[in-house]
Amino acid sequence: MNLPLSEGLIAEANARELYALEDEYAALGRKLSRTGIDIDAIKDRVASFSVAVPSWGAGRGGTRFAKFPISGEPTNIHEKLEDCAVVNQLCRATPRVSTHFPWDKVSDYKALREEAAELGLSFDAVNSNTFQDQPGQPYSYSSGSLSSTVEAVRQQAVEHNIECIEIGRQLGSRDLTVWVGDGTNFPGQQDLVRSLDRYLEAASQVYVALPDDWRMLLEHKMFEPAFYSTVVSDWGSSILAAQELGPQAKCLVDLGHHAPNVNIEQIVARLHRFGKLGGFHFNDSKYGDDDLDSGSINPHQLFLVFNELVEAELNPLGGFNPSYMIDQSHNVTDPIESMLSSAEAITQCYAKALLVDRSALHAAQEANDTMMAFQALRRAYTIDVAPILAKVRVEAGGAIDVLSVYRSSKWRDRKAQQRKAVGLGAGIV
Ligand SMILES: [Mn+2]
Numbered sequence: 001m002n003l004p005l006s007e008g009l010i011a012e013a014n015a016r017e018l019y020a021l022e023d024e025y026a027a028l029g030r031k032l033s034r035t036g037i038d039i040d041a042i043k044d045r046v047a048s049f050s051v052a053v054p055s056w057g058a059g060r061g062g063t064r065f066a067k068f069p070i071s072g073e074p075t076n077i078h079e080k081l082e083d084c085a086v087v088n089q090l091c092r093a094t095p096r097v098s099t100h101f102p103w104d105k106v107s108d109y110k111a112l113r114e115e116a117a118e119l120g121l122s123f124d125a126v127n128s129n130t131f132q133d134q135p136g137q138p139y140s141y142s143s144g145s146l147s148s149t150v151e152a153v154r155q156q157a158v159e160h161n162i163e164c165i166e167i168g169r170q171l172g173s174r175d176l177t178v179w180v181g182d183g184t185n186f187p188g189q190q191d192l193v194r195s196l197d198r199y200l201e202a203a204s205q206v207y208v209a210l211p212d213d214w215r216m217l218l219e220h221k222m223f224e225p226a227f228y229s230t231v232v233s234d235w236g237s238s239i240l241a242a243q244e245l246g247p248q249a250k251c252l253v254d255l256g257h258h259a260p261n262v263n264i265e266q267i268v269a270r271l272h273r274f275g276k277l278g279g280f281h282f283n284d285s286k287y288g289d290d291d292l293d294s295g296s297i298n299p300h301q302l303f304l305v306f307n308e309l310v311e312a313e314l315n316p317l318g319g320f321n322p323s324y325m326i327d328q329s330h331n332v333t334d335p336i337e338s339m340l341s342s343a344e345a346i347t348q349c350y351a352k353a354l355l356v357d358r359s360a361l362h363a364a365q366e367a368n369d370t371m372m373a374f375q376a377l378r379r380a381y382t383i384d385v386a387p388i389l390a391k392v393r394v395e396a397g398g399a400i401d402v403l404s405v406y407r408s409s410k411w412r413d414r415k416a417q418q419r420k421a422v423g424l425g426a427g428i429v
Pocket of ligand 1: 219281327
């Protein structure tokens with residue numbers, strides 16, 4: 001393996017922090033043991049948690065209006081993998097990268113898989129793209145893709161998804177995530193029933209191309225780029241589509257793809273109840289699909305989502321193996337720093353959810369003791385789990401203080417000398 005940052009740099013920085021960390025970890029361990037919790041057992045479960053990062057998250061995103069690139073930003077999948085490897089080397093919680101096609105196209109996927117392995121990475125879900133046109137593409141997706149009224153357009157979108165599966169097989173992926181931008185901007189623009197019929201018929205052609213051990217993850221989104229209606233608009237449409245397609249079709253919940261103030265943790269619980277929760281995209285939101293950094297606006301909601309995910313883990317109902325991924329647009333930060341900070345926020349909420357006294361919670365729920373049920377959650381949420389996460393990182397070879405080590409590595413400055421500049425232009429949404 002050939003990791004991008006100097007191991008000596010990380011070890012030296014850790015050595016300066018280690019005494020304080022051991023002291024804080026021991027104090028937290030004593031506090032938790034008074035309520036019957038073994039901190040080392042929690043630490044082991046946190047160590048086995050991971051979340052994928054998206055290849056596109058390594059670049060500066062943008063809004064519909066503009067993108068402001070930074071020097072040293074990655075310009076191709078090879079450079080993106082390097083940056084993802086920096087994130088994982090420091091935080092040790094993001095060992096998989098989710099690819100997106102055609103953005104990450106290369107001529108040799110076997111070689112790409114080896115290149116990733118050399119950086120300590122493997123590949124997560126493959127994401128298809130039928131929401132924008134590519135140069136030389138025979139048909140436009142301007143009026144939809146899998147739900148288009150034009151058969152040749154639907155066929156082109158089906159073939160692209162099947163090509164993504166083929167690429168994913170070579171990369172070692174086992175999930176195809178399908179989000180379509182299909183929808184309408186005007187009442188009456190399309191028939192709301194027939195457009196869903198066309199989507200289901202085309203999606204079933206993708207479904208039958210799935211290898212037996214693959215899943216098709218359907219990602220719904222309420223609006224944008226279509227602003228009146230979208231074909232797979234909400235978790236209701238998503239679960240109905242997944243049920244119609246078959247057992248390998250599951251629903252993927254993106255935190256930003258709902259109506260404002262929707263109870264997302266309840267959606268998680270519902271989808272799990274019917275065996276259809278396949279994946280989760282982490283980000284945060286103030287107004288809509290803002291794609292802000294995870295936990296930056298509403299960390300309590302993130303905790304409540306993890307509370308349901310941990311319940312699902314403990315009660316798998318015949319199978320629970322969700323694909324977790326960070327899905328954010330880093331418009332004003334160094335993407336590596338945002339992914340480090342987000343991986344920390346996500347893992348913190350997982351750790352806090354593990355600290356919930358489940359028997360006290362369930363007993364209070366059964367007895368209709370509202371306040372004690374709420375307090376079971378509140379007690380766990382208010383515990384500072386930072387020492388557990390830092391201990392997990394340091395034991396896996398990562399950094400205690402990820403951001404400070406990243407900055408002292410001068411990675412971005414060095415890459416600014418080596419990488420070609422990214423052009424200005426519109427952002428990705
Ligand atoms: Mn998403």
